[in-house]
Amino acid sequence: MGHWSASMSLRQQLLRAFPEAQVEVMDLIAYTNHNSESMYKWFNVLVTRGSGLFNLYYKFTQNKDSDERPLNDEQCPDRVEELFERKRPDVIIATHPICARIVARWKKETGSSLPMVTCVTDLTSHSEWIHRVTDCYLVGTEEIRERLAAKGVSRDIIYVTGIPVRAEFKLxxxxxxxxxxxxxxxxxxxxxxxxxxxxxxxxxxxxxxxxxxxxxxxxxxxxxxxxxxxxxxxxxxxxxxxxxxxxxxxxxxxxxxxxxxxxxxxxxxxxxxxxxxxxxxxxxxxxxxxxxxxxxxxxxxxxxxxxxxxxxxxxxxxxxxxxxxxxxxQLEQESLTHILARLTAGKGVCA
The missing domain is CATH 3.40.50.2000 (Glycogen Phosphorylase B;)
Incomplete structure (x- = not known):
């Protein structure tokens, strides 16, 4: 729910900055995996009734290389390729670590240069968010920027924007x-x-x-x-x-x-x-x-x-x-539009 909310807030922000843009929010996990509903239910049970087990896994994978971790076979590059070929986006923004991993794997295997932005929706530097093909990161605080930098991410591609919220909260x-x-x-x-x-x-x-x-x-x-x-x-x-x-x-x-x-x-x-x-x-x-x-x-x-x-x-x-x-x-509140304008220079549209 939080990841979807962040995506909708980003969409609102982008449409205000680029009124002519086509900005689509979609559940990439559901699109690439027909068992996603069962997976979501299993995850909810895990975090509510088995939080100890979840926390153990979370800590164990804190510094694991996400690019080396396997994906479900159904979350395959072919399905992603078909989607992106049909939609022809100018940039992808991921607000969920699994979505970031799906797109990163597709970029790595196809050699695509499609810009990928990862919006980290918790105050964490967990390695599940980190991929070598990511073009920039949006993070909540300066501390998270420093922690990501300590894991090898260039400070030049980390922007402290806060976690996205709807414009109404900023009044x-x-x-x-x-x-x-x-x-x-x-x-x-x-x-x-x-x-x-x-x-x-x-x-x-x-x-x-x-x-x-x-x-x-x-x-x-x-x-x-x-x-x-x-x-x-x-x-x-x-x-x-x-x-x-x-x-x-x-x-x-x-x-x-x-x-x-x-x-x-x-x-x-x-x-x-x-x-x-x-x-x-x-x-x-x-x-x-x-x-x-x-x-x-x-x-x-x-x-x-x-x-x-x-x-x-x-x-x-x-x-x-x-x-x-x-x-x-302290937040770089205008940086998202500047980032996307730079990443999509010459294309005229952000999607």
Whole structure:
């Protein structure tokens, strides 16, 4: 979901810069593998119920050469060749490591010079993202640039753009002075919300705090919570998260790369659900190190304590927002259009 969101954000950005361009987003994994639906289901089971095994694999392959790792036979260059021959793109942008590997393998085996841009959608330098035929990398922070450079990637092709988010998250936010505190909680669609009613009862009675919970596609959780509490507003699936972030003083959420940068661009302090996936642990460590967020324990009572300690702390909330603003100023926000203009010089179209 996050990778697709990043792709759609890049598409929005490109169409604003190049209104006449044809920019298509597609699931290359599904296109090259007819078992992709089963693969996605297996992966979801692995990361939710077997996170320890996933993390072990993630650490083991941290420094493995991705160009030497095998692909599923069905993810074959012939299928990719047919696609690119039909679409005739001027540049490819990959927002998923497997997609990057598919395109890199095709380029290597065919000798194609088609420009390939890799957008790294977590704060990671994992080798799964790195390929010798990649023309440039878009990364979230300067630290990731340095880590990729330490693995042999030229600094000249690494751009610190932040992780892509929709333009609506970049609009100025003026929260002003308010007596009430507004808490936004996300993660319902991922099954991360506490099951105990006592957690929601405590939120509902927190003095001066109004809470919005986004349950996503979790209809069971939505039905359970909606209209049950006076000070808790429940929202199902929405594509207007930016409006709720602009309204909130603090967000409690999973520390995924996309959500984290949506919050950063919204200058919204983050209280991260204690992460269990290795890449999200990296994201959470970054938030804490940069003073832009904290981590809340999984246990409901401890999570409530973390909320209380932060939601009323004006100084810390303002400091976190200021540090997010400072990070935004450091990003090369215009570099993507410049990169693509250079890579596609003389062609007139980006796709």
């Amino acid at each position: 100025p936010v003026h929260r002003g002075d308010r007596k009430e505190r507004n808490l936004l909680i996300m993660g319902g669609g991922l099954g991360m919300m506490p099951r105990k009613d006592s957690f929601y009862e405590a939120l509902d009675t927190m003095p001066g705090v109004h809470t919005t919970i986004i349950t996503g596609r979790n209809q069971k959780l939505y039905d359970r919570l909606v209209n049950k509490y006076e000070n808790i507003r429940v929202i199902g699936f929405t594509d207007r998260v930016y409006e709720y972030m602009a309204w909130a003083d603090l967000v409690l959420t999973k520390p995924g790369g996309i959500t984290m940068f949506e919050s950063i661009f919204s200058e919204l302090p983050i209280l991260a659900w204690e992460p269990f996936l290795e890449q999200e642990k990296n994201n959470a460590r970054f938030l804490v190190k940069r003073g832009m967020g904290r981590v809340a324990a999984k246990e409901p009572d401890e999570c409530l304590t973390a909320i209380r300690e932060l939601i009323y702390d004006d100084y810390t909330l303002a400091d976190m927002s200021a540090k997010m603003h400072a990070l935004k100023e």
